[in-house]
Amino acid sequence: MSHSLELSAPIENKYLTTGVKILIAIFGVGMAFGLYRFLFGLGSVTHLNHQYPLGLWIGVDVASGVALAAGGFTSAALIHIFYKEDYHIFGRPAHLTAMLGYTFVVIGLLFDLGRWYNVWHPAIPTMWQGNSVLFEVGICVMIYLTVLYIEFLPIVAERFIGHSPKWIDGILRFLDRILGKIMWVFIILGVVLSCLHQSSLGNLLVIAPYKMHPLWYTPVLPMLFLMSAIAVGFPMVLFEYYLAAKSFNHPIDMQKMGKLARLVPVFVGLYFLMKIGDLTIRGAWGNLFDGSYQSIWFAVELIIGIILPIVLLLNQKVRNNPTLIFIASTLYIIFGVLLNRINVFLIAYRPPYKTHIYFPSIGEILVTCGLIAGLILVYRAFVTIFPVLPAHKNEHA
Amino acid sequence: MGLDRRDFMKSLVCAGASSLFAQNAFSSTAEANNFLDTFGVLVDTTVCIGCRKCEWACKQVNHLPNKSLEAYQDTSVFETHRRPDEATYTVVNKFDVPGEEQRAEYTKVQCMHCNHAACVSACIVGALKKDKQTGAVRYDSWKCIGCRYCMAACPFQIPAYEYHNALTPKIQKCGFCFDRLVTENTVPGCVEICPVEALKFGKRGDLIELAHANIASNPERYIDHVYGEHELGGTSWMYLSSRPMEEMGLLKFGTKPIPSYTEPLQHAIFKKFVPPVSLFAFLGGIMWLFRNSESANENE
Incomplete structure (x- = not known):
């Protein structure tokens, strides 16, 4: 019985459901605004200006996208480095989410880059700029994205070996054999690269000490970004597992879900300790009561996004209920991490000569929604084509 | 500064990528x-x-x-x-x-x-x-x-x-x-x-x-x-x-200077690539240990 869950298989559900049609519509609207931006410039769609050069697309599509794709490297570490084979069923979906997540981070970035056609420049050695925090982020993301696709090749091989023309079959078998031997290098490399750029992402705005609100501005911001990313890995895996099970009508393996959920408060708890430790050492608690709108967002992040999910998941009853695990995970994902990235990149950023506060335009929001819809559509296509989600044939029979 | 660059170039030889690097890619802004x-x-x-x-x-x-x-x-x-x-x-x-x-x-x-x-x-x-x-x-x-x-x-x-x-x-x-x-x-x-x-x-x-x-x-x-x-x-x-x-x-x-807020960490990470390489080695060690202990468990 447990063995049947170890196998992965393409899902047999119909692709075009009502939900999918709605997603296609959202995707289409978003891309229409995206096209408009490419034709008429950033100023025609966004509320970006000389005061606020970074907006929703950087805060959400890029920075949050990278953080929320952390399930890929945390589950790779858990399953393949710490060898907890029990969690195998979470491995492939988490990896697919990371791979597609990072792909959409790059696509989202292209919308934001003024000279998007120069996106390859950081890869050219004569233009390397090692002092730039952004350079480290960029180069790590480029390599990591490649690593993620390489790690996906065995799944492609598994799907098409024995189902393809002879010459393709031969290539796949050859690749699969080579990769099988050296995959451990890519697995560890993926974790190292993730640690590097997840933390560097937090170092990005350390370059603006006079602009950032003191509740978030700290020299250890890179450590906080890394820890929160590590901590969001398993909640993301649980979040997706629950959603996939619900939308594809798959049974839920409560025992494994509960077991993984037990790890969440440990990591989120560590992040919580680092965060309050940092506030205490810097003597920044006072800023929490300065009445600024920043202080309210910080409180939301801390109480609803961090403390609440920890308290919930420490409770055995919550961990026995898949819906409650899903809710607790979602709280940390949305209010603990997504809100944190928005806070750091948008809310905490205070231009010295600002005339008004940045709020994203409808166009910016619709492009972001379109990209998220696109990501879900591609994910659904991938799990339909490739053996990613756990197979359930035995139970249906 | 000359020394920094020399140190850095040496580390690149170790990484086997020196020929690719722009010479002053890491000369500090600060x-x-x-x-x-x-x-x-x-x-x-x-x-x-x-x-x-x-x-x-x-x-x-x-x-x-x-x-x-x-x-x-x-x-x-x-x-x-x-x-x-x-x-x-x-x-x-x-x-x-x-x-x-x-x-x-x-x-x-x-x-x-x-x-x-x-x-x-x-x-x-x-x-x-x-x-x-x-x-x-x-x-x-x-x-x-x-x-x-x-x-x-x-x-x-x-x-x-x-x-x-x-x-x-x-x-x-x-x-x-x-x-x-x-x-x-x-x-x-x-x-x-x-x-x-x-x-x-x-x-x-x-x-x-x-x-x-x-x-x-x-x-x-x-x-x-x-x-x-x-x-x-x-x-x-x-x-x-x-x-x-x-x-x-x-x-x-x-x-x-503003660059001294971020560059020390940048240089610490990249200098001789010690932190990433050590992390790689550390994780490799863990992988090896756990793989062995897991297969030992299965043999029992």
């Missing part, structure tokens, strides 16, 4: 250098009459859309404190003098050409560079990817962006009239036109001496502070004033 021999401009805000001729000249020499010189006599623009934008590299703002209703003082705003520029440190492709001879912070739009991280990094909020240019948007800011300084061997357009010599061009070191001499001989006219001498590690453009520049539209800063 290196020790007083930039006394580079050029600078000393702005005397007590002399400036707010004629805005510098604004006009700037647009002329930089081929920006311009109005007639007469149009710049319009003083209504002083009702707000303006900022430079994608078509304006410099603006002059008016500040009332407390207690003296008839008199006003003016602050010219433009890129400060920081000695240790945050934008240069931030730029992902080295499109912004500090010129070692002139001190100008120059921009190469060909390299630029349009990420606007320089704008987030600049503590003076100077770089502006061509948000309405769809295909070839540029970062726009004062370039210190680099071509005039180097090929034409003359002074920046704004300095040349200033009718009251409120802008003095020269070697940065000489200007600092001049500024302190002026303060010493006119202690009632100036406060004893040269804005830009030490702010954020020093800037090419500096200001003499009757009161703190924070009251005249500039900002209060410490002396620590």
Whole structure:
């Protein structure tokens, strides 16, 4: 019985459901605004200006996208480095989410880059700029994205070996054999690269000490970004597992879900300790009561996004209920991490000569929604084509 | 700095990638250098009459859309404190003098050409560079990817962006009239036109001496502070004033250069690639240990 869950298989559900049609519509609207931006410039769609050069697309599509794709490297570490084979069923979906997540981070970035056609420049050695925090982020993301696709090749091989023309079959078998031997290098490399750029992402705005609100501005911001990313890995895996099970009508393996959920408060708890430790050492608690709108967002992040999910998941009853695990995970994902990235990149950023506060335009929001819809559509296509989600044939029979 | 580079090059040989690396990819933006021999401009805000001729000249020499010189006599623009934008590299703002209703003082705003520029440190492709001879912070739009991280990094909020240019948007800011300084061997357009010599061009070191001499001989006219001498590690453009520049539209800063907030961590990570390589080895060790213990468990 447990063995049947170890196998992965393409899902047999119909692709075009009502939900999918709605997603296609959202995707289409978003891309229409995206096209408009490419034709008429950033100023025609966004509320970006000389005061606020970074907006929703950087805060959400890029920075949050990278953080929320952390399930890929945390589950790779858990399953393949710490060898907890029990969690195998979470491995492939988490990896697919990371791979597609990072792909959409790059696509989202292209919308934001003024000279998007120069996106390859950081890869050219004569233009390397090692002092730039952004350079480290960029180069790590480029390599990591490649690593993620390489790690996906065995799944492609598994799907098409024995189902393809002879010459393709031969290539796949050859690749699969080579990769099988050296995959451990890519697995560890993926974790190292993730640690590097997840933390560097937090170092990005350390370059603006006079602009950032003191509740978030700290020299250890890179450590906080890394820890929160590590901590969001398993909640993301649980979040997706629950959603996939619900939308594809798959049974839920409560025992494994509960077991993984037990790890969440440990990591989120560590992040919580680092965060309050940092506030205490810097003597920044006072800023929490300065009445600024920043202080309210910080409180939301801390109480609803961090403390609440920890308290919930420490409770055995919550961990026995898949819906409650899903809710607790979602709280940390949305209010603990997504809100944190928005806070750091948008809310905490205070231009010295600002005339008004940045709020994203409808166009910016619709492009972001379109990209998220696109990501879900591609994910659904991938799990339909490739053996990613756990197979359930035995139970249906 | 030479040593840093040598160390770094050595580490690259270890990594087997030295031939690929741009030689100065890691030479620190925060290196020790007083930039006394580079050029600078000393702005005397007590002399400036707010004629805005510098604004006009700037647009002329930089081929920006311009109005007639007469149009710049319009003083209504002083009702707000303006900022430079994608078509304006410099603006002059008016500040009332407390207690003296008839008199006003003016602050010219433009890129400060920081000695240790945050934008240069931030730029992902080295499109912004500090010129070692002139001190100008120059921009190469060909390299630029349009990420606007320089704008987030600049503590003076100077770089502006061509948000309405769809295909070839540029970062726009004062370039210190680099071509005039180097090929034409003359002074920046704004300095040349200033009718009251409120802008003095020269070697940065000489200007600092001049500024302190002026303060010493006119202690009632100036406060004893040269804005830009030490702010954020020093800037090419500096200001003499009757009161703190924070009251005249500039900002209060410490002396620590902005790049020293982020670069130490950058260099610690990349220097000899020790942290990433150790992490790789550490994780490899864990993998090996757990794989063995798991297979041992299965054998039981």
